[in-house]
Amino acid sequence: MSEVETAASRLTNSDMRKISELVYAKSGIALRDSKRAMVMARLQKRLRQGGFATFADYLKHLKRDQSGTELTAVLDAITTNHTSFFREADHFHFLANRVVPALLTRRASRPIAGWSAACSTGDEAYSIAITLLDRVPIAQHDRIRLLASDLSRQAIQTARIGVYPMGRVAHLPQATLRRHFERGIGEQEGLVRLKRSVRRLIDFRELNLIEVTSLRATFDFIFCRNVMIYFDCEARQRVVGMLERHLTPGGYLFLSHSEGLSEIKHGLRWCVPGVYRRAGP
Numbered sequence: 001m002s003e004v005e006t007a008a009s010r011l012t013n014s015d016m017r018k019i020s021e022l023v024y025a026k027s028g029i030a031l032r033d034s035k036r037a038m039v040m041a042r043l044q045k046r047l048r049q050g051g052f053a054t055f056a057d058y059l060k061h062l063k064r065d066q067s068g069t070e071l072t073a074v075l076d077a078i079t080t081n082h083t084s085f086f087r088e089a090d091h092f093h094f095l096a097n098r099v100v101p102a103l104l105t106r107r108a109s110r111p112i113a114g115w116s117a118a119c120s121t122g123d124e125a126y127s128i129a130i131t132l133l134d135r136v137p138i139a140q141h142d143r144i145r146l147l148a149s150d151l152s153r154q155a156i157q158t159a160r161i162g163v164y165p166m167g168r169v170a171h172l173p174q175a176t177l178r179r180h181f182e183r184g185i186g187e188q189e190g191l192v193r194l195k196r197s198v199r200r201l202i203d204f205r206e207l208n209l210i211e212v213t214s215l216r217a218t219f220d221f222i223f224c225r226n227v228m229i230y231f232d233c234e235a236r237q238r239v240v241g242m243l244e245r246h247l248t249p250g251g252y253l254f255l256s257h258s259e260g261l262s263e264i265k266h267g268l269r270w271c272v273p274g275v276y277r278r279a280g281p
């Protein structure tokens, strides 16, 4: 029997229920029983690292840990960070061709503000920054203000550094690569890094969507894609309400193509697949 199978058998119904309740309370992520194998596989490493023989022992430790470190590790392990540069490319066309031109007609003193609200390892936030840099006249680049946040500490750390394997950006046009990325040399061969001109635009922060209370800013557009699919209806309702409050009048909310707001109460207007708009000028 493999190590995974040995420890996997120790995740009892009660352990699974406790983990699900904790993860739901802290993140809004609803772990159905079908996720059991995923939970077991992803938490194995923590059990091994801490020398815990069973999930029950690990859960006791998790409950005792006042620092929050272990909870962060659990959420890091459970969250699905899959993402890519210019994922669902038509959203970036919409941003470039519909949203930005309208924002450029406003007073030049007004910032162009965007939020990538579950940015994972940063690919989405950098795709937004590149889109803006390519569309906003150079003289107005200092109007661009971007916030990018995620629950996962590890993901945010990766995002801040902005270094990726070359394969992650191989599908981008050569001109984009030349303009916005630096190629690694020597020990960094095979890696690329976003240029400082892109990185400096983004404020990366650890932020939990279901606990956002102290964010004062409002945004002309918010990307919150491929995250609410992990939430139940109640958590989705809370997060959509919060996002709506953080949109400027006329601001846009981008969800993924597979997400809709059908069961959610909101005051937004549907624009194109996955994109909604708050009423306003």
Ligand SMILES: C[S@@+](CC[C@H](N)C(=O)[O-])C[C@H]1O[C@@H](n2cnc3c(N)ncnc32)[C@H](O)[C@@H]1O
Pocket (backbone or CB within 6 Å): 026, 027, 028, 029, 079, 080, 081, 082, 083, 084, 087, 117, 118, 119, 120, 121, 124, 149, 150, 151, 152, 155, 207, 208, 209, 210, 224, 225, 226, 227, 230, 256
């Ligand atoms: C599948 S990724 C999507 C990344 C990107 N938005 C995209 O579409 O490519 C989902 C991200 O949501 C984050 N996440 C899950 N629950 C969250 C919460 N309550 N608050 C903030 N981020 C959360 C995860 O850590 C993960 O990085």
